Amino acid sequence: PLFTASPPKLSDPSGKDLVGGEAALKILRLLTAETHDGKCLGSAVLEVCQACWMMAAIKEEELAKSLDTLSKKIVSPCKHAFFGTNLAQTDALQVSDTETMEHDLTARASVAGGALAAVQEANARERVSFQKQVAAQRQQILSSSAWGFRKLLYTQQILLSSIKLPGFDGPTVDGSSIAFQSKVCSILHSAFYLRAKVGEASHAKMLKNQVDALEKMIQSQPAKPAQLDVQPPQFSAPQQQPHFPFQQQPIAQYQNVPDFSVPPPPFQQQQVVQPQMMSHHMGSYQQMVLPQQQLGQHHQQHMQYPGGHQI
Template identity: 40%
Template sequence: MEPSSQRNYDPNIVIKAANDKFAAGDLEGGQTLFQMALLNWVDDARELTLDQEQMKEAIATLWVAYAHFLRQAKQFKSATEAYEQAIECPVAGTAGRIWVDYGRFLEERGKDRSAQDMYIRALHTGGGLVQDQQDRALLWNEFLELMRKRNSDLTLSDLQQAIAEQEQATPDAVASNKRLRSDSNDSMVGLQQPDANPSSQQALPQETMSIEESRTHVVTASDVDVEHKALEEITNNAQNDPAFMTAWLVRDGTAAPQPPRPLFSPNPPKLKDPTGKELVGEELALQIIQLLLKQSGPTILQVCRGLWMLQGIKEQQANLGLKKVDEVIATSAKELQSKLDERLSVAGAAQSAVEQMNEAELVAFQQKCNEQRQSFLNNIAWEHRQLLWCQQLLLSRLKVPAFEGTTVDSSEMELQSRVCSLLHAAFFLQQRVGQKAHRTMLGSQEERLKKIVAEGGVKTVSKRKKSRFSPKIAPTTQQQMAPPPPFGGNNIPPPPPPPPQMMYGQPPPQMGGYYPPPPPPAGGSYY
């Protein structure tokens, strides 16, 4: 992906490249070109110092071209979704020509009711999405032509008055497109000539209402209490599960404990392919996408985002705690140095004996500092292990592929980390483009992966093994404090240097819900 500073915001280049792919039979490739260009351009327009009006026109052109590209491929459902994404675009969503083109498309498809709803969303006086007066005038004319199909005597003033009266009667009707679809159909009946079958006008609102009611699920207090207890059981499981201690102690052997490999990285991965098949293979990537396309998909991504933030908080706490330990050691070293200098200044004839005593005290101080610091690092390692244990249990409960309970096996944790990298990219992308646009992208990626898997694509990553943990894998050694070298004189050596930053340079904002500290080893927590 080219840097934003070198990006050429010419929509004609993207349009030509996408059309070339379509001519070569690569519809998905053309869609990907449009989607990636729109994603990057909108992001740049919001974050960089660019000509906003010029970017708005370029992005609007790209949206309209993308919709026409899908219409040319007879992907009419995808074209409708593209128009919906376009009018919700934070940069170009107010461009009148997008709305005009969308309205004409709906009329061509015979969806006059949907076109009527769309015009009301753009033009209603309570804050319509299109504010430019020239664009509004054009949209009013298009709206009037649509309504004259049923009532040829309708005038523009009559139409505007009817819309104003509708807004006064139902001021919240435009807040939701689903509610608008039924409200506006009833309110606009007076503008149309009566149908031969009057009951047909009421059939659509009643059907829509029944669909909405069937999708409603009431969450009761008992449901919340059950889920709360289940979550509490998971977070406390590491302390009570004997397998937690056994697995990690077997893995460590005689080495000091160290923090495990984290499931999430600070930043989302840069994927060469939006499906993520280079990370986890085609079959596993398809399973993940199909999981995210379920009704629970957005919730799973929110849980993953919470686990990522919690991991960042844990890293921040560890870094701050280690910094505090080093500051205490440095302060104690200065105080001891002052004490020893004062003792030596009054030694007189016993200077040699005092120097030996000072040197022994310095060695003891250095050893004590090393032990305290290593004990703190051990506590950090065990708390990160507990966090990983809870993450594995939560993701297993959500039936995320590659998560089948807890494990300390290196190869299995490597695969889990790759899966979480793909989920990280997914919830980051959903936050940028919105849930609806992201779901459309996932649907396109699912179709691509199905074709690849059906053709016998190469699986780059094997599924995890069934073993819970593998004690035969030699653990990687943790950076430990070297024993203090012998030294003489009265100069206290500097405190041991802190290890490299563990993970997060700039962790996300803090959130509540810390896990309780693990039982081993003895010593206080760094919370």
């Protein structure tokens, strides 16, 4: 919730320790602003904040009464208790309270006779069912109240955004934004509580003194160094190459690898020269074959028929 039930105790009346110096100064200037006819706008702002606080208090009181009524209904000896506004549509099974249920179960077990074990088992199941019904009814009350608080938060954020409070820019469910809004509402809660206690004039004078002190504190702080619009140096992106682990530390044996991206030189045909040993063997082979060929020709010349025909 944005507002607590009781007013918070601030260590610093300006609230700069909660929301920072600049946000606290915006709140104080808003509370000390005046109209053209001299009326204080801060009173209207604090009345809106007090109305939001009262709305939250009413919802919390309704939830507390609903849970209290349910608790009394469970333990009350009255069989037909009044349920209140939020419990008007409850199930009829929950009219019986714990004492009435236990009395009925005891009476049932007293006349069970031989079926006592079965009756006791049935009574145990009925007790468990009763507890589940009570838990379901309690959860129904909590769920209904949670939805009501969610709608209340939506309404509060719209109202507080309309008066230009720091941290409020329409409805939101962001956790960090709601936490900051709660701190702003704590400052405003303390402000309208103190105004009702000391009076409007005294409170307005106190706020103006806080504005002057906070302005002097902010002005005395060293200014933040101006950021120079310097263009960062432009570097060309390196050519992407495949990454291999062994390339981080080159090894000597990989440094003489030929560059395969360059085409090889044209191939030059060389004259084939036979070795001397092969020439020597070929000469011996020719010397052995030549006499045999001559001998064969000489034999064919002598093997002819008388007609001059060779065989």
